[in-house]
Amino acid sequence: MWLRRSKTRARVHNAPAPKFACSSFKDVHTLLLDDEPAGGGSPGSSLESPTKPSICHRSRSVKTLIRTLSQPAPPEEIRIPGAEQTVVVYFTSLRIVRRTFEDCKAVRSILRDFRVSIDERDLSMDSGFMDELRSILGQSPEKNSKLTLPRVFIGGRYVGGVEEVRRLHESGELKKHVEGLPASEPGTCGACGGYRFILCDECSGSHKYYSEKGGFRSCTLCNENGLVRCPSCSCAPL
Template identity: 55%
Template structure:
């Protein structure tokens, strides 16, 4: 009546002779807590690479920042070739622009002119917006590919731009460059009103001259704006 119970075919796995089973007291060694990973005390490879790079950057020699040539001592100035503008040894020459296209450039030009006008010496203000030939003259003098404005020459010697003029003025050194120049005797020019330019008499400021044979042609006596340098204050 009763079915005979089949013998179980499951066998107890056999273990190698060198196998040892840990007891429950070793459970903490087998399963350490997640809060203390086995390699938490050692930095990762990425951390060590970043640390090595930071150490190398700290040890690397840094180039010393050189002050502008105008602020160096006399020994350093003798080694730097000076840039001169012939024919302007008795006045200040400022290359600037009166256009407001670039606000920062316009503000720099305005600040430099305001500083230099306070010394009451002769200033040759060369506005590139009035005559494009001033840019060609400035590039031929400085030999630079790109030139920002303003650019200042004092006593025929190149001094720098807006940053250099402000630094020299704040340090009280700009007065030493200007004090050797003759002071202004006359006020505003009666011919040009201080603009340094007058209308061309050949074309009356139109920059065009009519010729019976060829019709209208460009005037060669003035610039592209029909202006010429004022002969009274040039």
Template identity: 50%
Template sequence: MIGSDRQKPQPSIYNRSYTINSTSTLDYPLKPSPNSSLNRSESVKKHSDSIKGKVKHLCSIFEARRGSKPNPKPKPPSDETQLQSKLKSEKLDKFEKTLIQLPGTEDRVVIYFTSLRGIRRTYEDCYSVRTILKFFRVFIDERDISMDSAYRNELVAVLGQKHVSLPQVFIKGKYVGGADVIKQLHETGQLAKALKGLPVRLSNAWQVCDTCGDVRFVPCANCSGSKKVFDEDEDLLIRCPDCNENGLVRCPNCSS
């Protein structure tokens, strides 16, 4: 018969029983042998031993090189550093041995400055020096040359120079210098020693004066700032003798 002549179907690879039986017959080594190259403990041990050996070798090389080199000599100071230290020492000596005196100011600090902001660098120097001096709460005689030209003439006469930069500071009647000198003295602590012994203000040094508003000048009470007064004897207007060229006088509340 035709059905009897048919061959039996071969087992398919998708037959689960066949695949299970076939795979079960395979011989896979589930546990590696002790002598196998996949032994992790031996590989880690060999690797760590090799690292330790390399580290020891490198340490010996560095120690040998360190011992062979002499100790490096300290670098000499640069020319700029030497120049700055020299200038600083000269300025300190100049302050201690100065011969320029401002009579009548032995009990105070006098600063000549300007309140105008026409030159930014000059204004910033004046502001910084005033801030440093106010920190010590000593009495400061602030002489603004932009408000009274008599202060400028006075400063030029004392220093003996026609062109004078601002600010200029006098401590206990002795000439100290400008902004750079004051900043260096403050950084080195010499400024505190120079101000020692001066009377200290009991009020807050940062408090604004109620009379002048920290301008240090007020309109003249004699001429009301007009710079002219009537002379009854001469029957004419004359120049007010009490105020300056701007019709101002120093504030009686915050100025000497």
């Protein structure tokens, strides 16, 4: 008699799917967990319990930090030693560039309305003022950097050009800057007629003088135009 075999059912065990462990998604998984409420609570409970900052919040914080670090440091204050009691204006009286001439004229007109002591240094009358201004501003003449005019110093401290002076004047701050400075004498200087320069007495304005030993030589007391600063209305050069 044959034994009857019992049919056995093969059991198929579904193995758990392997976890996707790609290293490139590790940070994404962590970031998604940061957005869930702490302690597994409901989304509304995240307002009551402190949680880690969200992705957007951290992104904004990083951008703010980068923006702060990328900002340049404030420039050093530029000053003229010995000019604490006056206003110094570097300008030009030439009309070659109309806009520059008009800017210089406007700044001088604004400053003269305050009736304070002003030392006007005309670069067209003495080229030495150009080298002097470049040295103060820290500009090298070899680089041929563009030097715009006018340039204003109040109480020895650098203020800026025409735009800065106009902005300070419109806001009323310019009056505060010139307060305490000595008042200017009314009227026009009788020695130079307001030009701030007179002819050199040594060479009579020729910028050359004659000596029996060396013949003709350049005068060392005046500039290239045979002029010296008016002793009555101009401050001594730096």
